[in-house]
Amino acid sequence: MTTPPPPQYQQGGNPYGQPQAPQGGNPYGQPLPPQGGNPYGQPQPPQGGAPFGQQGPQPFPQQGAQPGSCTFCGGLPAVHATVRGHQGFLVIMRFLKLKANYCRSCGIATHRDMTTKTLWQGWWGLASFVITPITLLGNLGARAKFNKLPSPTGGWGPPRDAGKPIFGRVGAYGILAPLIVIGAIVGVNALDDSADTAVVGDCMHRGSSSTSQPDLTVVDCTDAKAQYKVLAVIKGSFTSSEAEEKCTAAAPDFRYDYVETGSGSSFLLCLKDK
Numbered sequence: 001m002t003t004p005p006p007p008q009y010q011q012g013g014n015p016y017g018q019p020q021a022p023q024g025g026n027p028y029g030q031p032l033p034p035q036g037g038n039p040y041g042q043p044q045p046p047q048g049g050a051p052f053g054q055q056g057p058q059p060f061p062q063q064g065a066q067p068g069s070c071t072f073c074g075g076l077p078a079v080h081a082t083v084r085g086h087q088g089f090l091v092i093m094r095f096l097k098l099k100a101n102y103c104r105s106c107g108i109a110t111h112r113d114m115t116t117k118t119l120w121q122g123w124w125g126l127a128s129f130v131i132t133p134i135t136l137l138g139n140l141g142a143r144a145k146f147n148k149l150p151s152p153t154g155g156w157g158p159p160r161d162a163g164k165p166i167f168g169r170v171g172a173y174g175i176l177a178p179l180i181v182i183g184a185i186v187g188v189n190a191l192d193d194s195a196d197t198a199v200v201g202d203c204m205h206r207g208s209s210s211t212s213q214p215d216l217t218v219v220d221c222t223d224a225k226a227q228y229k230v231l232a233v234i235k236g237s238f239t240s241s242e243a244e245e246k247c248t249a250a251a252p253d254f255r256y257d258y259v260e261t262g263s264g265s266s267f268l269l270c271l272k273d274k
């Protein structure tokens with residue numbers, strides 16, 4: 001009842017230091033070599049196509065290329081420009097830039113690629129929320145230069161295909177990521193009716209008869225469930241006698257004080273019957 005071992009996935013060279021045990025056995029008895037599972041564990045070899053890494057596909061200028069001609073195809077006219085990209089990860093960030101001479105076609109192609117990638121890779125960190133829009137706006141200057149150029153001629157190779165417009169590319173919809181995050185935060189806050197969102201003038205409902213956990217929630221004052229009106233909100237942690245003192249000072253006509261002490265926010269509400 002021996003079955004042949006499953007074909008092993010190899011990525012170039014012989015990743016296995018030792019021959020695998022032939023029969024069934026435990027295929028995981030030996031540590032497996034890395035199989036590209038961790039893209040950040042080792043420097044990746046440059047992968048063609050994207051001028052996004054530090055070393056993008058910058059064709060070596062051929063001999064006899066005219067000075068100032070396009071770095072990518074040798075065509076003229078070309079302008080010197082820097083196109084930037086940004087990648088945010090949770091803790092680290094990458095700032096990418098590709099400084100070169102660009103003809104119209106290669107410039108537009110690079111700008112579209114970098115912008116699209118930045119739109120979906122640029123948001124994954126707090127600082128990146130600020131840096132990504134700056135990067136995108138900064139590239140508009142380079143893009144405007146490219147747009148003014150006529151089509152290139154006389155290059156030693158074909159100019160890059162400008163490709164689809166940015167919003168014809170799936171990655172561009174990464175721009176929705178920050179909107180979704182902001183929308184979610186706003187949405188959660190709007191739905192949150194717990195006592196710590198109460199402000200002066202709000203009305204509250206008591207969901208439980210328990211003295212220690214009265215389950216106060218903010219409700220609309222026109223709501224039949226509204227029982228109390230908030231007269232004062234005081235940040236801080238207070239004992240019951242301190243709370244009474246504070247409410248007496250802040251809202252002399254208060255009837256009840258409610259102290260909540262917890263992670264993040266501790267506060268005191270001074271309430272009266274609605």
Ligand SMILES: [Zn+2]
Nearest residue numbers: 070073103106
């Ligand atoms: Zn070019």
